[in-house]
Amino acid sequence: MYQLVLVRHGESEWNKFNLFTGWTDVELSEKGVQEAEEAGKLLKAANFKFDIAYTSYLKRAIKTLYHILDEMELLWIPVHKTWQLNERHYGALQGLSKSDTAEKYGDEQVLLWRRSYDVLPPALTKEDDRYPRHDSKYSELTDDELPLTESLKETVVRVEDYWEREIKPQIIQGKQVIIAAHGNSLRALIKYLEHLSSEQIVDVNIPTGTPLVYTLDEQFKPIEKYYLGSQGKIEQKIETVANPDTIME
Numbered sequence: 001m002y003q004l005v006l007v008r009h010g011e012s013e014w015n016k017f018n019l020f021t022g023w024t025d026v027e028l029s030e031k032g033v034q035e036a037e038e039a040g041k042l043l044k045a046a047n048f049k050f051d052i053a054y055t056s057y058l059k060r061a062i063k064t065l066y067h068i069l070d071e072m073e074l075l076w077i078p079v080h081k082t083w084q085l086n087e088r089h090y091g092a093l094q095g096l097s098k099s100d101t102a103e104k105y106g107d108e109q110v111l112l113w114r115r116s117y118d119v120l121p122p123a124l125t126k127e128d129d130r131y132p133r134h135d136s137k138y139s140e141l142t143d144d145e146l147p148l149t150e151s152l153k154e155t156v157v158r159v160e161d162y163w164e165r166e167i168k169p170q171i172i173q174g175k176q177v178i179i180a181a182h183g184n185s186l187r188a189l190i191k192y193l194e195h196l197s198s199e200q201i202v203d204v205n206i207p208t209g210t211p212l213v214y215t216l217d218e219q220f221k222p223i224e225k226y227y228l229g230s231q232g233k234i235e236q237k238i239e240t241v242a243n244p245d246t247i248m249e
């Protein structure tokens, strides 16, 4: 049997203002930092240990992992960063308000863009400043790898590839792994691990800064899964992610 811990970054500045974020490299909010520290404390109190950690190229996930490992006195372990664990690219929606977009295009269309498996958000053009070619952290990516937009389906392809190539072999070797990533890159991994259908994944929402613990059998089939922390608070957070218009600051 294997154990795996997944954690979505703590609340970001753009989660707070309810903006489509995707590959935009925004900071954690003050609350997001606290969530990350709390996640580290919970993992430490429950005696989790990690040998190796994985995260994306985006600082909200990198900093969440940092705070978790800091709380656990594990800052020394190897941390692998990859664009393949980045948030799903939200195309031309990046930077727009989710509630304004819902007013303009309707709740149903926004739900399709946010949660459906294969509906693509409107694409960027290559001239757009938001196209990742203009960002030096993606200089090693080929044109084919650089997204102008992504549905969850495309995100699953890149997450699955990294999981199979890099992460799974480490787990097979007996390493204890933590992955700090994003709402939709983790939904992609969960869809793959749990063999969820494109209908089932629509209802999966990942709370910010909350460790999700999986027990997997030798074939990597999940046999147990739970969130660490107060179940009431976790349900509230899941509701906020599912319906971000209800965010009260």
Ligand SMILES: O=C(O)[C@@H](CO)OP(=O)(O)O
Residues within 6 Å of the ligand: 015, 019, 020, 021, 022, 023, 087, 090, 114, 183, 184, 241
């Ligand atoms: O904006 C985003 O990139 C994601 C995660 O914050 O949002 P959503 O939950 O709407 O997919």
